[in-house]
Amino acid sequence: MSTETIDLKTRxxxxxxxxxxVLNGEASSEFHQKKRAGLARFEQLGFPSIKHEEWKYSNxxxxxxxxxxxxxxxxxxxxxxxxxxxPAQEANILYFVNGRYNAGLSTIISPVEKITISSLAEAYKxxxxxxxxxxxxxxxxxxxxxxxxxxxxxxxxxxIHIPDNQSVEHPIILRFVSDAREQNVGSQPRNIISVGKNxxxxxxEAFRTLGDQRSFTNAVTEIHVAEEANVQxxxxxxxxxxxxxxxxxxxxxxxRSHFYxxxxxxxxxxxxxxxxxxxxxxxxDAHMYGLxxxxxxxxxxxxxxxxxxKPNSESNELYKxxxxxxxxxxFNGKIFVRPDAQKTNAFQSCKNIVLxxxxxxxxxxxxxxxxxxxxxxxxxTTGQIDEEALFYMRSRGISRPEAMSLLxxxxxxxxxSQIKIDSVRxxxxxxxxxxxxxx
Amino acid sequence: MLSINxxxxxxxxxxxxxxxxxxxxxxxxxxxxxPNGSGKSTLAxxxxxxxxxxxxxxxxxxxxxxxxxxxxxxxxxxxxxxxxQYPVEIPGVTxxxxxxxxxxxxxxxxxxxxxxxxxxxxxxxxxxxxxxMNDSLLKRALNEGFSGGEKKRNEVxxxxxxxxxxxxxxxxxxxxxxxxxxxxxxGVNTLRSPERATIVVTHYQRLLDYIVPDYVHVLYxxxxxxxxxxxxxxxxxxxxxxxxxxxxxxxx
Numbered sequence: 001m002s003t004e005t006i007d008l009k010t011r012x013x014x015x016x017x018x019x020x021x022v023l024n025g026e027a028s029s030e031f032h033q034k035k036r037a038g039l040a041r042f043e044q045l046g047f048p049s050i051k052h053e054e055w056k057y058s059n060x061x062x063x064x065x066x067x068x069x070x071x072x073x074x075x076x077x078x079x080x081x082x083x084x085x086x087p088a089q090e091a092n093i094l095y096f097v098n099g100r101y102n103a104g105l106s107t108i109i110s111p112v113e114k115i116t117i118s119s120l121a122e123a124y125k126x127x128x129x130x131x132x133x134x135x136x137x138x139x140x141x142x143x144x145x146x147x148x149x150x151x152x153x154x155x156x157x158x159x160i161h162i163p164d165n166q167s168v169e170h171p172i173i174l175r176f177v178s179d180a181r182e183q184n185v186g187s188q189p190r191n192i193i194s195v196g197k198n199x200x201x202x203x204x205e206a207f208r209t210l211g212d213q214r215s216f217t218n219a220v221t222e223i224h225v226a227e228e229a230n231v232q233x234x235x236x237x238x239x240x241x242x243x244x245x246x247x248x249x250x251x252x253x254x255x256r257s258h259f260y261x262x263x264x265x266x267x268x269x270x271x272x273x274x275x276x277x278x279x280x281x282x283x284x285d286a287h288m289y290g291l292x293x294x295x296x297x298x299x300x301x302x303x304x305x306x307x308x309x310k311p312n313s314e315s316n317e318l319y320k321x322x323x324x325x326x327x328x329x330x331f332n333g334k335i336f337v338r339p340d341a342q343k344t345n346a347f348q349s350c351k352n353i354v355l356x357x358x359x360x361x362x363x364x365x366x367x368x369x370x371x372x373x374x375x376x377x378x379x380x381t382t383g384q385i386d387e388e389a390l391f392y393m394r395s396r397g398i399s400r401p402e403a404m405s406l407l408x409x410x411x412x413x414x415x416x417s418q419i420k421i422d423s424v425r426x427x428x429x430x431x432x433x434x435x436x437x438x439x
Numbered sequence: 440m441l442s443i444n445x446x447x448x449x450x451x452x453x454x455x456x457x458x459x460x461x462x463x464x465x466x467x468x469x470x471x472x473x474p475n476g477s478g479k480s481t482l483a484x485x486x487x488x489x490x491x492x493x494x495x496x497x498x499x500x501x502x503x504x505x506x507x508x509x510x511x512x513x514x515x516x517x518x519x520x521x522x523x524q525y526p527v528e529i530p531g532v533t534x535x536x537x538x539x540x541x542x543x544x545x546x547x548x549x550x551x552x553x554x555x556x557x558x559x560x561x562x563x564x565x566x567x568x569x570x571x572m573n574d575s576l577l578k579r580a581l582n583e584g585f586s587g588g589e590k591k592r593n594e595v596x597x598x599x600x601x602x603x604x605x606x607x608x609x610x611x612x613x614x615x616x617x618x619x620x621x622x623x624x625x626g627v628n629t630l631r632s633p634e635r636a637t638i639v640v641t642h643y644q645r646l647l648d649y650i651v652p653d654y655v656h657v658l659y660x661x662x663x664x665x666x667x668x669x670x671x672x673x674x675x676x677x678x679x680x681x682x683x684x685x686x687x688x689x690x691x
Contacts (some may be wrong), residue, residue, distance in 0.1 A: 390531050391489060391511060392526070392527040393529075394510070394511040395487050395511050395523075395555070396512075396538075396597060396601065397601065400510070402544060406532055406537070406540060409528060409532075410531025410532045411579075
């Protein structure tokens with residue numbers, strides 16, 4: 001470990017204690033105690049090196065070699081956000097700039113008397129014990145330094161609570177903007193989403209960057225999915241060439257619930273997504289779709305976990321990537337089938353097209369099965385574009401670049417078509433079309 | 440229209456075509472027959488521009504242009520169409536979207552404005568009717584899950600839409616039952632015109648009952664060893680290829 005890395009760790013720890021000293025009575029609150037435990041965990045784990053099994057192909061040395069302002073002010077207004085917009089239909093749109101909620105930019109249209117959609121800071125002000133009880137509940141056993149760091153340092157995020165039997169008619173779009181025009185900025189949003197029994201919701205997290213300085217986003221989202229609930233959750237990353245993103249989404253599902261995740265990484269210097277789903281109920285189904293397009297020297301790492309703890313549930317996973325230039329991709333998909341989880345069905349597939357000899361893709365399926373009556377399958381493919389299909393299209397007059405675009409768009413289509421928020425899907429189709437045509 | 444002169448081609452260092460000569464004029468239908476491995480499909484592939492084949496000698500002039508200098512998409516835009524022996528399945532791309540891209544790429548090559556959606560749809564519907572192509576197949580992913588007959592019919596439909604000057608049918612009869620064969624052949628016949636030439640590559644005579652050729656050429660060991668009128672195909676059907684082989688060996 002270099003002296004630089006010790007520096008960022010030490011700096012963060014010092015910063016924590018300095019802030020704690022001015023908290024007065026709040027320091028003894030349950031919320032703060034959880035944060036303090038997070039710090040202790042981070043202190044113990046430290047930033048991972050590539051010797052750590054989970055970080056073997058993803059080196060954070062570059063990420064932690066500089067410092068970031070985690071409290072950067074931003075004067076950002078709607079005009080500056082115009083280019084960064086993910087267009088939305090009628091939707092609840094919440095803006096977080098440098099990790100903090102911006103009420104002036106946000107629009108909440110769902111009836112607040114029925115469902116809670118607010119910033120984490122405001123929710124905590126209104127009901128400290130409720131928020132504290134949810135906070136870090138799903139991630140408390142996480143063996144991950146970045147999650148612990150987020151627990152210690154988060155200042156804001158979203159808090160969504162949907163009571164039993166409520167359907168949220170309008171999607172919820174969370175827009176995280178890093179304003180890196182002036183300096184290196186860091187943000188550590190924590191999102192807590194609790195979906196009641198038989199409640200329905202569609203939500204998306206969209207990450208964008210403004211400016212050319214470095215941004216470091218360390219995001220954690222906890223999603224509680226109660227019995228019979230139906231949750232569609234999408235994460236869209238379209239950040240800058242200097243954006244570093246580490247994110248963990250931790251999900252717990254109860255009986256007969258349905259959870260759909262779509263993770264699309266369009267752009268960003270270094271991206272690590274952890275999607276961990278615990279199927280802690282019977283007859284539930286979890287669906288994970290992912291898509292990534294690194295080019296240049298970009299790095300995209302997706303780690304997923306489907307943890308089957310109870311019988312009769314199903315998980316289904318499809319990740320796809322197109323890698324260009326000198327980019328690197330990593331996919332690690334874990335499936336756990338616990339001893340009680342008989343009659344589990346678990347499927348996993350990761351397919352990649354590597355367009356350049358300098359691009360690399362590391363895939364690792366990891367199945368740990370402790371029950372005997374289960375159906376599990378996994379498969380990964382990494383290859384080039386289908387030359388026979390290319391020739392077929394060219395023989396009909398379609399130029400090579402146009403044929404490549406069509407084939408790659410088609411390759412992406414079975415992931416993109418799974419995005420059930422129309423405006424988000426259309427946005428993705430547009431960005432992907434542009435991206436495919438640009439090379 | 441098409442003039443093939445002493446064409447030689449090899450794949451992975453192995454010479455397959457050993458000096459092909461062939462003249463095709465507008466409106467003519469030429470059948471290329473021959474035993475397995477004689478180089479029939481290689482000839483079709485080389486004309487369409489398949490890159491695995493290396494042309495080692497000779498030349499091909501199409502409408503006054505050096506065909507071998509053109510990329511496959513340029514050959515298509517100039518009016519060459521290859522109906523594949525094994526049409527490729529392309530998941531995620533609908534037949535209609537595929538053809539719209541093809542039509543507009545060819546129009547772009549010719550310096551013409553693209554067809555708008557309404558014009559294109561109208562044209563496509565007319566062509567589908569012309570070759571008895573079921574509309575419902577157009578919205579499905581290209582050839583994905585199509586039966587053998589549907590795939591071949593889709594080839595003929597694409598040919599109807601693209602209106603080539605020279606159509607090359609590569610073993611279009613393979614894998615078809617007699618009914619499917621008849622429907623596909625009817626489609627091809629509908630598209631015959633005094634301006635359009637057709638090269639039918641086939642092993643069996645039965646396709647030629649429906650698509651009647653003006654000339655029949657027998658390809659053997661990479662050369663055209665015999666040419667004649669349509670009756671030559673019947674003779675081959677009756678006697679097989681052995682007498683041709685014997686003739687060639689006797690001369691050689």
